[in-house]
Amino acid sequence: MKLVWSPKYDVDLFGHVFPVEKYRLIRQEVIERGIVGEEDFVEAGPATEADMMLVHTREYVDDLVNLRATPRTMRSEMALTREIADAYVAAAGGTIEASGRALSDGVCVHIGGGYHHAFPNHAEGFCYLNDVAIAIAKLKKAGAANRVCVIDCDLHQGNGTAVIFARDPAVFTFSIHQEWNYPPKERSDLDIGLPDGADDRLYLKELEVIGGILDRHEPDIAFYLAGADPYIGDKLGGLAVTMPGLKKRDIFIFEACAARDIPVCVVLAGGYAEDVRDVVEIHVTTIAEAARAKGAGS
Numbered sequence: 001m002k003l004v005w006s007p008k009y010d011v012d013l014f015g016h017v018f019p020v021e022k023y024r025l026i027r028q029e030v031i032e033r034g035i036v037g038e039e040d041f042v043e044a045g046p047a048t049e050a051d052m053m054l055v056h057t058r059e060y061v062d063d064l065v066n067l068r069a070t071p072r073t074m075r076s077e078m079a080l081t082r083e084i085a086d087a088y089v090a091a092a093g094g095t096i097e098a099s100g101r102a103l104s105d106g107v108c109v110h111i112g113g114g115y116h117h118a119f120p121n122h123a124e125g126f127c128y129l130n131d132v133a134i135a136i137a138k139l140k141k142a143g144a145a146n147r148v149c150v151i152d153c154d155l156h157q158g159n160g161t162a163v164i165f166a167r168d169p170a171v172f173t174f175s176i177h178q179e180w181n182y183p184p185k186e187r188s189d190l191d192i193g194l195p196d197g198a199d200d201r202l203y204l205k206e207l208e209v210i211g212g213i214l215d216r217h218e219p220d221i222a223f224y225l226a227g228a229d230p231y232i233g234d235k236l237g238g239l240a241v242t243m244p245g246l247k248k249r250d251i252f253i254f255e256a257c258a259a260r261d262i263p264v265c266v267v268l269a270g271g272y273a274e275d276v277r278d279v280v281e282i283h284v285t286t287i288a289e290a291a292r293a294k295g296a297g298s
């Protein structure tokens with residue numbers, strides 16, 4: 001299984017809570033555990049401005065690439081430096097690359113991406129570019145895929161993605177998230193807003209709707225946002241899903257897609273446990289299960 005990754009993701013966020021070092025640590029860990037080899041890592045080229053403008057407005061892309069502090073860029077909670085902007089442009093390129101490889105290989109993981117709070121005309125949260133939306137728009141434009149399901153399992157609602165595809169019936173947006181948390185909710189095709197403290201049992205039970213969604217929508221590809229923040233030890237989250245529960249989530253998603261021959265592009269999205277090693281462990285488990293699903297399918 002190929003993994004898309006870039007050293008550009010490991011940027012200085014000036015003390016921001018987003019643990020960008022997780023990307024480097026995950027890469028080390030999956031190699032050390034023998035899940036993949038060094039040769040399985042692919043570095044993608046950056047997204048072009050034309051790619052970004054498949055989803056984002058010209059004004060906003062212009063502000064972003066020129067590092068201008070405007071109401072459009074300042075909705076982000078992050079600083080805007082050359083390095084940070086480049087990291088988001090690289091990550092959008094990474095998800096484009098991973099989506100193409102998912103179509104050809106059945107499964108591909110991007111060790112990055114999942115910046116689902118970015119809107120067409122402004123940044124939000126920790127997200128400057130909606131990499132998943134850009135990759136979907138690019139696949140559709142190329143005719144490589146038309147029908148798409150977004151399975152967003154980050155703790156936070158995929159509000160930007162919901163808005164971007166609100167009027168596109170070919171893209172089904174599903175989000176399972178903590179209801180009483182950031183962001184103000186937009187409307188996905190299906191939202192499951194979980195109560196505070198939702199545990200493995202409730203989480204995995206609610207997830208079962210995925211099978212029916214895939215049967216009805218019949219996507220050419222699924223994008224799985226495998227957020228680590230539903231974890232019980234998350235600093236920003238208020239759900240109570242355990243590590244074994246998150247592993248069951250991964251297995252469920254991969255099996256649901258494999259049973260229907262649906263390629264899966266995995267992106268990591270959020271994760272803010274006190275100890276970054278917990279975030280790494282959750283993401284590494286997702287990658288191990290993706291590799292296992294790939295092995296079973298080929």
Ligand SMILES: [Zn+2]
Pocket residue numbers: 154155156227229269270271
């Ligand atoms: Zn999140």
